[in-house]
Each structure stands twice: as structure tokens, then as C-alpha cells.
Amino acid sequence: MKFGSFLVGRYVHVESPIHSLDPRAKFLGTLLVIISVLLVPNLFFYILPAILILSLIRMSRIGFPVYLTGIRSFWFFLVFAAVVQLVSVRGGVRIFSFITSEGLLSCTFVVLRLVLIILAAEIFSMTTPPLLSARGVESVLSLFGMRKLSYEIGMIMTIAMRFVPILAMEADRILKAQIARGADFEKGKLMDRLKRLLVVVIPLLVSAMRKAEELTVAMEARLYTGEPPKIRYRQLAWSTKDTIFLAFSVILLCSILVARYL
Amino acid sequence: MTRTKKVAFIGIFSALATILMFLEFPIFPQASFLKYDPSEIPALILSFLFGPGTGMLVVLVKDILFFLLKSGDPVGIAVNAAVGMMFVGIAGLVYSQKRTKVSAVKGMILATLFTTAFALGLNAFIVPLYFKAPFELFLNLFAFIVAFNLIKFGVDSFVTFLVYKRVSFLLKLEVVERRQRNG
Numbered sequence: 001m002k003f004g005s006f007l008v009g010r011y012v013h014v015e016s017p018i019h020s021l022d023p024r025a026k027f028l029g030t031l032l033v034i035i036s037v038l039l040v041p042n043l044f045f046y047i048l049p050a051i052l053i054l055s056l057i058r059m060s061r062i063g064f065p066v067y068l069t070g071i072r073s074f075w076f077f078l079v080f081a082a083v084v085q086l087v088s089v090r091g092g093v094r095i096f097s098f099i100t101s102e103g104l105l106s107c108t109f110v111v112l113r114l115v116l117i118i119l120a121a122e123i124f125s126m127t128t129p130p131l132l133s134a135r136g137v138e139s140v141l142s143l144f145g146m147r148k149l150s151y152e153i154g155m156i157m158t159i160a161m162r163f164v165p166i167l168a169m170e171a172d173r174i175l176k177a178q179i180a181r182g183a184d185f186e187k188g189k190l191m192d193r194l195k196r197l198l199v200v201v202i203p204l205l206v207s208a209m210r211k212a213e214e215l216t217v218a219m220e221a222r223l224y225t226g227e228p229p230k231i232r233y234r235q236l237a238w239s240t241k242d243t244i245f246l247a248f249s250v251i252l253l254c255s256i257l258v259a260r261y262l
Numbered sequence: 263m264t265r266t267k268k269v270a271f272i273g274i275f276s277a278l279a280t281i282l283m284f285l286e287f288p289i290f291p292q293a294s295f296l297k298y299d300p301s302e303i304p305a306l307i308l309s310f311l312f313g314p315g316t317g318m319l320v321v322l323v324k325d326i327l328f329f330l331l332k333s334g335d336p337v338g339i340a341v342n343a344a345v346g347m348m349f350v351g352i353a354g355l356v357y358s359q360k361r362t363k364v365s366a367v368k369g370m371i372l373a374t375l376f377t378t379a380f381a382l383g384l385n386a387f388i389v390p391l392y393f394k395a396p397f398e399l400f401l402n403l404f405a406f407i408v409a410f411n412l413i414k415f416g417v418d419s420f421v422t423f424l425v426y427k428r429v430s431f432l433l434k435l436e437v438v439e440r441r442q443r444n445g
Contacts, residue, residue, distance in 0.1 A: 010331060034336060038392075074335060081393050088398070110393060118335055125330050133330055152269055156323050159273025160280065164327070167274070168281050194417070198424060205307065205429045208278050215270040226265040 010070070010125045017241065018060040018127045023136030025242035030124040032249040036256040037116045043105060045259050046112050052252055053119050060127050070122045071115060078114055082107045130161045135236065151228040159215070167208060174203045268312060272319050275304040279324035280331065296410040301328075302418045305350045307426055310366065311433060314354030321346040337392055341384060349377040349415055366426070370419035378411040 013019075018026075037049045057067060071078075085107035092101035128136065138154030178199050179185075185196060283301035301324055309317020325343040329336060356369030385407050389400045 073332075077335065084393060114335065117337070121329070121336050128330075130330055137326065152265075153319070153323065155269055156273045156276060156319065157326065159270065160276040160323055160327055163274050163277035164280055164331070167277050171281060194421065195424070198421075201303075201421070201425055202428055204278070205304070205425065206432060208274050208304070209271075209429065209432055212267075212271045212274040215274065216264070216267040219266050219270060220264070224266050224269075226269065 010122070011129055012062050012066060012126050013129075014061050016059060016061040016127070018056060018123065020241070021127075021245055022236055022238050022242040023128055023132045024139050024236065025238070025246050026124055026128055027133070027136040027140050029246050029249040030120055032246075032253050033120045034117055036249075036253040037113055037120065039253075039256050039260055040113070041256075041260040043109050043112075045256060046109075046116065048252055048255060049116055049120075050112075052248060053116055053123070056123050057119065060123060062126055066126070067119060067122050070126075071118055074114070074118060078111055081110050081114060085110050131158060132234075134158050134161065135234070139236065147228060148226065152226060163211070166211075167204070170207055171200070171204055174200050174207075268316060271308060271312065272316055272323065275308045276320045276323035276327065279304045279320055280327045283324060283328050284332075296406060298410075298414050298417070300418065300421065302346050302349060302415070303421055303425070305346065306353060306370075306418060306422045307429065309350045309354030310357050310422075310426060311430060313358050314351045317350035317354045318347040321350055337388065341381075341388060344384060345377055345381045345411075348380050349373045349418075352376055353419075367423065370415075370423070374412060374415040374419060377415055378408060381411045382407055 033049060033052065037046075040046055040049065057064060086099055086103045089103040089106045090098075090100050091103070092105075094100050095104065125133070134154050134157040137157065138150050141150035141153060144150075183196065183199055185193060185200075187193075279301040282303065283299045285299055302321065305317045305320035305324065308320050322343055325339050325346070329339050350373075352373035353366075353369040356372055357366050359365065382404070385403070386397075386400055389403065390397055
């Protein structure tokens with residue numbers, strides 16, 4: 001087990017028009033793009049979301065190779081989907097043993113769909129700092145009315161993001177301490193290993209609860225009430241750029257809908 | 263139980279769940295998208311401590327965070343969130359009605375069975391749509407999905423059962439301590 005490699009998250013810090021988009025616009029827009037990819041009726045119409053996604057990637061100034069590493073971690077998932085299509089869809093011209101032209105087409109269709117969805121999701125998570133994306137999720141939720149609940153969810157997400165690295169370090173420390181005392185997590189039957197893992201899980205939970213208690217006291221001392229504040233340290237400002245981005249994703253969704261149902 | 267305390271606990275337990283979610287390993291090589299991770303355990307513990315709603319929130323926040331930290335396929339994460347919330351919610355609901363050991367076990371067994379059924383239904387809907395695969399593929403995967411969910415939530419329940427009593431006393435202890443300190 002290794003903790004610590006994932007602490008940075010996927011955010012890549014550079015200056016670009018995509019980075020400076022309002023997190024609300026980015027969140028909604030990404031959602032619309034993903035929905036439109038899911039609704040694409042045939043292979044040809046993938047060209048529309050593909051153009052939008054590729055130009056967004058270009059504008060984000062991160063570089064395509066970085067995006068590819070994200071896709072690489074899903075290679076098994078993609079291969080699985082591709083093989084399923086090749087095996088299950090039959091028809092058209094036979095090309096090579098069980099591979100047929102229909103199968104190949106539908107394989108391309110599904111792999112393209114998965115790749116485009118992963119890319120669209122990556123654009124959001126790579127260009128939005130985690131704390132701002134919490135704000136984005138919060139304000140999109142608050143569009144549906146529950147102002148107080150969505151503020152609380154935003155607060156919870158912020159706390160959780162702050163504590164992920166701290167708790168990961170804690171877990172690492174406990175694990176090493178128990179190994180130093182002679183604990184062996186590698187040998188034995190599954191049941192035994194699970195039971196032995198308890199010497200890590202219980203201290204970790206206890207430490208998490210301690211931290212939560214302390215955090216409660218600290219928050220109460222600063223008069224946290226759960227009421228959304230009137231003023232924020234970081235004001236979100238909606239600009240023309242955001243409207244344009246959102247408009248593009250709405251146009252994409254509409255054209256896909258037209259292509260599908262007309 | 264103040265609102266602040268709830269927010270702090272849910273936040274920190276979601277962080278813990280997110281970390282645990284990175285320890286994912288596939289159980290069946292044939293169906294590699296079914297990965298086991300122990301991330302429902304903190305959610306289940308919190309759902310026993312503070313009620314089903316808090317546990318469900320932990321699952322939701324953990325999945326959003328995991329998505330932001332690792333990104334990738336949003337549909338799989340959404341399914342994970344729906345199934346996890348169902349499991350934690352049912353188990354917490356049963357336990358909140360009657361807080362005994364027997365009722366906790368009953369709740370976890372009930373939740374495991376119900377959630378497995380729910381996951382099956384959800385997969386029957388998602389697999390043909392998302393993979394654009396024929397329905398027979400789903401039927402082929404049927405046994406894996408059932409076994410996977412039973413194993414996943416079975417292990418989660420078992421670990422929670424072993425851990426819960428040793429951890430939950432702490433909460434009461436600290437309440438008592440604070441009362442004593444305050445006079």
C-alpha cells in the first residue's frame with residue numbers, strides 16, 4: 001500500500017481562457033457536453049462533440065499528452081468495451097475470423113463515446129482548482145432551491161479536500177508504525193489478513209474522530225452556524241466568456257438532439 | 263449533536279472514504295470494471311453513529327471528490343454513488359429504529375440483499391445503454407454482478423461489525439469528558 005502519490009489531484013496550474021472560466025459555467029457546460037456525447041445517434045455525428053472537446057483541450061494549454069495519461073489508466077475498461085462489441089455485434093462483411101465490419105463500426109462507436117466522455121470530464125478536473133470546483137458544485141446545487149443544504153455540502157467538500165492529504169499521511173504513519181512493531185499484512189488467508197488490517201483501521205478511525213471533534217470546537221469558536229455567509233472571500237463573477245462557453249455546449253446538445261430525433 | 267459537529271464529521275469521514283477508495287482491486291478478472299474498495303466502511307460507521315442521511319452524504323461527497331482527484335468515467339462513479347447511498351441508507355435506517363447489535367446485523371444483511379437487487383436493476387439499465395451492448399451480455403454478467411455486490415457489501419458489513427463498537431465508545435467518552443470538564 002502506498003499513500004501520497006494521488007495527493008495533488010488532477011489540477012494543472014497554467015493560465016488559459018479555460019482555467020479562468022467561472023466554475024459554475026464549467027460544471028454545467030461539462031455536464032451538457034457529456035449528455036450530448038451519450039445521445040449521439042451515429043458515428044458521423046461524433047464530429048460535433050469531438051470538435052468542441054478538442055478545441056477546449058487546445059485552449060486549455062495543458063497539452064494533449066497529459067490528457068492521454070488520464071485515458072491510459074482506463075485502458076482495461078476501453079479494451080473490455082471494444083472486445084464486447086467485436087464479439088457480440090455480427091453482420092456485414094467478414095474481415096478476419098470473427099471480426100465483421102458491423103462489429104468494427106460499433107466498436108469504434110463505443111470506444112469513441114468512452115474516450116470523449118473521459119476527455120470532457122478531464123477538462124473540468126484539470127482546469128478547475130479543487131476548492132473552486134467545490135464552489136461550483138455548491139452554487140449549481142443551490143440553483144435547485146436548497147440554499148442551506150448546498151452551502152453545507154460545499155463546506156463538507158472543502159473540509160474533505162483539506163483533510164485528504166492529512167489523513168493519507170496519518171494512514172501511512174500508522175501503517176509504518178504497525179510494521180515496525182512486527183505486523184505482517186502480506187501473509188496468511190484472506191480472513192486473517194482482514195482481521196490484521198484492523199490494527200490500522202481502528203487507529204485511523206480514532207484519529208479521524210479526534211480530528212473531527214477538534215474541528216468542531218474550532219468551527220464553533222469561529223461562530224460557524226451553517227448559515228451561508230453574506231459575503232465571500234472569493235467572489236465568483238460571471239463574464240461574457242462564460243455565457244459563450246455555455247452557449248456552445250447548449251448548441252451542441254440541441255444539434256445532437258435534432259440529429260437524433262429528426 | 264450540533265449541525266457544526268455533523269458537518270465536521272461528514273467532511274473528515276468523506277476524506278477518509280476518498281482515500282480508501284484509491285485502494286481498489288478487481289475481484290473477477292472477467293469483469294474488470296467491478297472493483298472492490300473499502301470506501302463504504304467510514305460511511306456505514308457514520309450512518310450508524312448519526313443516522314442514515316449523514317452516511318449517504320459521505321458516499322456522495324466521496325464520489326464527487328474521487329471524481330475530481332482521479333477523474334475519468336463519470337457514469338461508473340454515478341452508479342457507485344447510487345448503489346453506495348442505497349446500502350448505507352438502508353443499513354442506517356434499520357439501525358436507527360432500534361439500536362442493538364442484532365438490529366445492526368439485520369440492517370446490514372437487509373441492506374446487502376436489497377442493494378444487490380438494486381445494483382442488478384441499475385446494471386440491466388446501464389450496460390445496454392452505456393456499452394451499447396446487447397442484453398445477453400448483461401445476462402452473461404448477471405452472476406458476476408450478484409457475486410460482486412454480495413462480496414463487496416458482505417466484507418464492508420463484516421469489517422464495520424468488527425470495528426464499530428471499538429470506535430463508537432469514543433464519541434460517548436468524549437461527550438462525558440467534556441461534561442466533566444465543564445463541571
